[in-house]
Structures are given as structure tokens and as C-alpha cells.
Amino acid sequence: MTAAPDRLALEGIVKQFGTFRANDDVNLRIAKGSIHAILGENGAGKSTLMNVIYGLYEQDAGRIISNGQEVRITDPREAMALGIGMVHQHFKQVNTMSVVENVVLGLPGKQILDLDDDRRRVRELAAELGSEIDPDQPMWTLPIGTQQRVEILKMLYRDADLLILDEPTSVLTPTEIRAFFDLLEKLRESGRTILLITHKLDEVMDLADRVTVMRLGRVEAELEIAETNPRELARVMVGRDVVFDVEHTAPKVGDPVLEIEGISAVDNRGIGALDGLSLTVRGGEILGLVGIDGNGQGELAETIAGLRDISKGRISICGQDARGFDPAQRKSALGMGYVPEDRQKVGLDLDSDIAFNMVLRSFRAPPFSRAGWINFRKIRSHAEDLAGRYDVRMQNVSQRVRDLSGGNQQKIILAREIEDDPRLLVVAQPTKGLDVGAIEFVQRTLLAQRDRGTGVLYISSELEELLLVADRLAVIFKGRIVGEMPASEATSEKLGLLMTGKELTT
Numbered sequence: 001m002t003a004a005p006d007r008l009a010l011e012g013i014v015k016q017f018g019t020f021r022a023n024d025d026v027n028l029r030i031a032k033g034s035i036h037a038i039l040g041e042n043g044a045g046k047s048t049l050m051n052v053i054y055g056l057y058e059q060d061a062g063r064i065i066s067n068g069q070e071v072r073i074t075d076p077r078e079a080m081a082l083g084i085g086m087v088h089q090h091f092k093q094v095n096t097m098s099v100v101e102n103v104v105l106g107l108p109g110k111q112i113l114d115l116d117d118d119r120r121r122v123r124e125l126a127a128e129l130g131s132e133i134d135p136d137q138p139m140w141t142l143p144i145g146t147q148q149r150v151e152i153l154k155m156l157y158r159d160a161d162l163l164i165l166d167e168p169t170s171v172l173t174p175t176e177i178r179a180f181f182d183l184l185e186k187l188r189e190s191g192r193t194i195l196l197i198t199h200k201l202d203e204v205m206d207l208a209d210r211v212t213v214m215r216l217g218r219v220e221a222e223l224e225i226a227e228t229n230p231r232e233l234a235r236v237m238v239g240r241d242v243v244f245d246v247e248h249t250a251p252k253v254g255d256p257v258l259e260i261e262g263i264s265a266v267d268n269r270g271i272g273a274l275d276g277l278s279l280t281v282r283g284g285e286i287l288g289l290v291g292i293d294g295n296g297q298g299e300l301a302e303t304i305a306g307l308r309d310i311s312k313g314r315i316s317i318c319g320q321d322a323r324g325f326d327p328a329q330r331k332s333a334l335g336m337g338y339v340p341e342d343r344q345k346v347g348l349d350l351d352s353d354i355a356f357n358m359v360l361r362s363f364r365a366p367p368f369s370r371a372g373w374i375n376f377r378k379i380r381s382h383a384e385d386l387a388g389r390y391d392v393r394m395q396n397v398s399q400r401v402r403d404l405s406g407g408n409q410q411k412i413i414l415a416r417e418i419e420d421d422p423r424l425l426v427v428a429q430p431t432k433g434l435d436v437g438a439i440e441f442v443q444r445t446l447l448a449q450r451d452r453g454t455g456v457l458y459i460s461s462e463l464e465e466l467l468l469v470a471d472r473l474a475v476i477f478k479g480r481i482v483g484e485m486p487a488s489e490a491t492s493e494k495l496g497l498l499m500t501g502k503e504l505t506t
């Protein structure tokens with residue numbers, strides 16, 4: 001059997017930001033018709049490398065070879081002309097437009113008035129991928145999984161045969177993930193090539209043919225999937241053994257720190273999202289909130305944080321009615337910490353530096369300010385201490401947060417919210433985008449915080465993660481809590497039934 005030719009090869013790629021080398025002599029060969037995964041800890045240089053391939057950055061040194069020809073890619077249009085397409089984590093779509101309008105959007109010389117041929121082509125491509133898509137459906141009415149398919153369709157429509165997918169499953173529900181895996185298999189069968197960035201080792205093991213592991217901007221290893229295993233991948237990635245388990249002692253449960261009684265709220269579209277929901281979290285315990293995404297988890301976190309109004313019911317934080325406390329006061333006066341799901345929009349000031357983001361809501365109070373004077377030295381040393389302990393990969397604390405890798409941005413929010421020693425901590429998808437080493441660290445830190453008496457509401461779509469960390473589990477379905485149980489009595493089967501609205505028989 002002859003080996004498949006390279007669809008893309010990189011030779012000695014260097015990309016610097018100032019004097020910092022985010023990619024340092026990267027060599028990579030991606031076989032045509034394969035699924036090639038890129039793994040690496042937060043800040044290893046994966047996104048930077050993909051941006052070089054897609055023409056968003058130009059390399060400082062090195063060669064890119066596409067289908068055997070050396071090429072220069074200085075903007076995404078040139079990448080597309082070479083058949084290279086990229087699907088970002090945050091889709092670049094216009095929600096008010098239809099599927100077909102989104103697909104043709106930006107095509108040079110395209111008239112949006114006559115779309116009959118385009119409709120046909122969208123249907124054909126969707127069928128080729130094993131799905132049905134109505135080209136006239138408005139984008140905003142589609143579930144995230146289908147919106148992602150439209151992004152992929154958009155690339156195929158432009159004849160891309162090498163698709164770069166940046167953490168594609170991080171936005172999907174478990175059911176959507178299964179469908180997405182089938183889609184990738186179909187793309188591979190059709191001879192297309194996939195470059196997959198992910199932090200999920202089991203995805204790499206299930207899907208990829210080969211994997212490249214990056215570390216500190218360099219290629220640490222390139223392995224055949226058939227010849228490796230998750231433990232080896234984790235070890236190569238973070239440079240040490242990862243335990244994949246946390247020691248979980250019995251909780252010492254105290255008084256309630258969050259009492260929610262019969263609250264109702266609507267989502268951004270004005271549709272009911274919370275429907276008379278009640279829930280209690282006590283100090284010293286981790287309550288895991290389980291549910292299929294879109295059942296009100298996001299809205300619940302926002303109402304507790306004071307970012308969304310409730311139409312009915314009552315929320316008490318540490319024994320006080322939370323009404324009348326804005327988000328900043330819920331932190332300062334009620335002792336609440338909040339790690340939002342959408343860190344870029346809610347949790348960070350991207351254009352400020354790391355030091356300021358570490359004290360985003362506390363810089364006006366001692367020890368960071370006294371009598372109206374801000375103590376910058378104190379803010380800096382505080383940030384240096386936290387960044388060191390939370391292993392934020394950065395150049396220094398004056399670096400702009402926008403320029404950090406996604407995982408390192410998340411570590412800043414976690415550090416800030418946990419280190420304030422809140423009495424109630426609400427964390428929504430806290431490990432999203434984190435590498436396996438960082439996930440282990442976050443879980444241990446949350447358990448340690450619990451042992452100091454903090455009550456934690458841990459919202460996650462990762463069932464395994466909740467079963468590992470939580471003391472108690474509550475299941476949310478259609479905006480209500482439909483079941484609660486100690487984690488020791490929970491099984492994936494029981495939770496699975498409740499999550500889909502079914503009753504337990506025993």
C-alpha cells in the first residue's frame with residue numbers, strides 16, 4: 001500500500017509576537033483524506049498555527065506546501081482559493097438571514113436575489129453529509145449543531161477540501177456530538193482532509209488517524225492513533241502524568257448559601273426558559289447541575305448573577321433577598337463568585353491587561369485602593385501571584401488579555417473568582433477549553449474551596465466531570481428541576497432518563 005500524498009505540509013514554521021515565539025520551528029505533514037488531530041496544552045500554539053495556515057497571520061519563517069506546491073497565504077481568501085477552509089468556535093453568521101443567504105454571503109459578484117441554484121446546491125451538499133437542511137430557514141431558528149453544519153457547508157460550497165475545525169464539539173450537546181462524528185467520517189470517506197483541534201482525548205482516539213502534540217510552540221510528538229492511548233497523549237501534552245481522578249472526601253455541609261424558590265424567566269428571544277424552578281445550595285457542598293444544553297442552565301446562572309430579571313419567585317444569597325443587588329454588589333456585598341460560560345463577553349475586559357482583569361470588580365476597594373488612590377504595585381503583585389498559582393501561560397501581567405490563548409483567559413476568571421473566597425460560587429462550564437492538566441487543577445481547586453465552606457453550583461454538560469466532582473446532583477429539564485440525588489447514588493442511566501424528561505421507575 002502506498003502512503004497517501006500530503007494534502008498540506010509545514011516546514012520550520014516560526015510565528016513571533018514581539019520576541020515571543022508562539023510557533024517555534026513547527027513541522028507537520030497532513031495526509032490527504034485523513035483526520036489529523038492537533039493536541040496541546042493551553043497556550044501551546046495550536047490556534048496560532050491554524051491562523052498561519054488560514055492566512056490570518058503570516059509566518060516569520062518557514063514554508064507552507066499545499067498539494068505539493070509551496071504557497072504563500074497572506075489572507076483567508078487566498079487560503080480558500082487553495083481549498084483551505086476554517087470553522088471557528090464562534091460562527092461568523094448573520095442570524096437574521098436564511099441558511100442559503102449565509103452560505104453565499106461574501107461570495108464575489110453574488111446577487112442575493114436569485115438563489116435557486118444555490119438552494120439546490122445547499123440541499124445536495126447537505127444530503128451528501130447525510131442531513132436535510134431547509135435552505136430558507138432563518139439561521140436563528142436552528143439548533144447550534146445545525147448552525148455548525150451550515151458553517152461546514154459554507155466551506156464545501158467554496159470547494160474547500162481541507163477543513164480546519166477549532167474545538168468543534170465544545171458547543172455541541174452529546175446527541176449533536178454523535179451526529180457530528182458521523183459527519184466527519186463522511187467527509188473523510190469523500191476524500192476530504194480534516195485538521196481537528198481539540199482538548200478531548202477520547203475524541204482524538206475515536207476519530208483521528210494521526211495526532212500531533214504541541215508543547216511550548218513546538219511539535220512534541222507525532223503519533224499514529226492505533227499506536228497510542230489517552231494516558232500517553234496526556235503525558236506528552238503536559239509533560240507529566242495526569243491522574244484523571246480527584247480525591248473526593250465527604251462534604252461538611254453548612255447553612256444554605258443559595259435558596260431559589262419558584263423562579264421564572266424568559267430567554268433572549270422572550271420565550272420561557274425557567275418555569276418555577278427551585279433549588280438550594282448549602283455551604284461546603286458542590287451541587288452539580290445536569291441537563292441537556294438549552295434547558296435553562298444559562299438563564300439560571302444569569303438570574304443568580306443578577307444579569308437577567310425574574311418574573312416570579314425569589315432568590316436569596318447567603319440569607320439575603322438578592323433583589324436590588326446588581327451583579328457587582330452580589331459579589332461585594334453578598335459574597336458571590338461567578339464564572340460565566342461566555343468568558344469573552346461577560347467575564348473579561350479583553351483590551352485591558354491581565355493584572356487589571358484579576359481585580360476587575362475589586363480594584364476600588366482595599367488593599368488595591370485606599371482613599372481614592374489605586375495601588376498599581378499591589379495589583380501587579382497580586383496578579384503575579386495568582387497567575388503563578390493558576391499556571392496562566394503569559395509573557396507578563398501587563399499583557400493584554402485578548403492576546404492570551406482561550407484556555408488561559410478562562411484560568412484568569414477562575415483565579416479571580418475563586419481567590420476572592422466567595423461563600424457562593426456559581427461556575428458555568430468551568431473547564432470548557434481547558435487542557436487535561438488544567439481541568440485536573442480546576443477540579444482540585446473547587447473541591448478545596450468547598451472544604452473551606454464555599455457552596456458551589458457547578459453547571460456543566462460534561463456528565464463524567466459532574467459525577468467526579470459533585471456531592472449532589474440536580475437535573476434540569478425545560479426550566480425546572482426534575483430530580484435531585486446524592487452523587488453516590490447517581491448513574492449515567494438514571495441521569496440520562498431525567499435529562500430527557502422521563503420519570504425514574506424505582
Ligand SMILES: Nc1ncnc2c1ncn2[C@@H]1O[C@H](COP(=O)(O)OP(=O)(O)OP(=O)(O)O)[C@@H](O)[C@H]1O
Nearest residue numbers: 017022042043044045046047048403404405406407
Ligand atoms: N496576538 C498576540 N499577541 C501576543 N501574544 C499572542 C497573540 N496571540 C497568541 N499569543 C500567545 O501565543 C501563545 C499561543 O497561543 P495560542 O492561542 O496559539 O494557544 P493554543 O494552543 O491555541 O491555546 P488554547 O488551547 O488555550 O486555545 C500564547 O502564549 C498566547 O498568549
